[in-house]
Amino acid sequence: MVVLGSVATGAKWSSLLDRVRGAAHYIREVEDRAQDYEIRVQELVEQVRADLRDADAKVRAAEQRTDAAQAEAALLIRAADERARLAEERAASAEEWLRRISETIESEFVVEPAARRTGTSGS
Template identity: 55%
Template sequence: SKDWSKLIERVRHAAKHAREVEAQAQEQELRVQEVLDRVREDVRNAAERVRVAEARTAEIQSRADALLKAADEKLKAAEERARTAEEWLTRVYDTIASEFTIEPDVKRTP
């Protein structure tokens, strides 16, 4: 009977320990689930931030491309105006040179 009592006590102790381990396992599982939920939310938030950043980058790139194109067109127009001005200046100079005799400066003595 003494052996049976010890056996019953051991079974009770083992059952109690098993319940404690099970409770700890459930608590651990809840904590892990909470951590996973937070990680999932963080991943969703990060993905949204990436999406917003990519959209903003595409918008900025588009604006930069438009500005570069406009600047290039302005540069080409300015170069064309400069070429035209140079041609006219050359024509004016040639006309003045052909119509007027340009003599070297003569030193005047008082």
């Protein structure tokens, strides 16, 4: 009977060793997956950082283009305002000259009635 007991005990130990090996194997697989996940997470973090840097650069470039467009628009508006002011001045000057010409025509080319020219009355 002692032999049977030692065989049963040996089987228990063998089974325990198999379970320990299985658990160790499972732990190594979990650690490997965790390491793979960690590497992937680091890659994703680096990609996100690169994307953020790229987005930030694009935002700064867009802001610069916006500032340049606003500055150009301000220059164009000032130039248009100046052209409008000069046009108004020219229009006012032209109106003044037209008024003077009209007054001169009216005063210089007055047609008098025939009776006044000959000094006779029409009756």
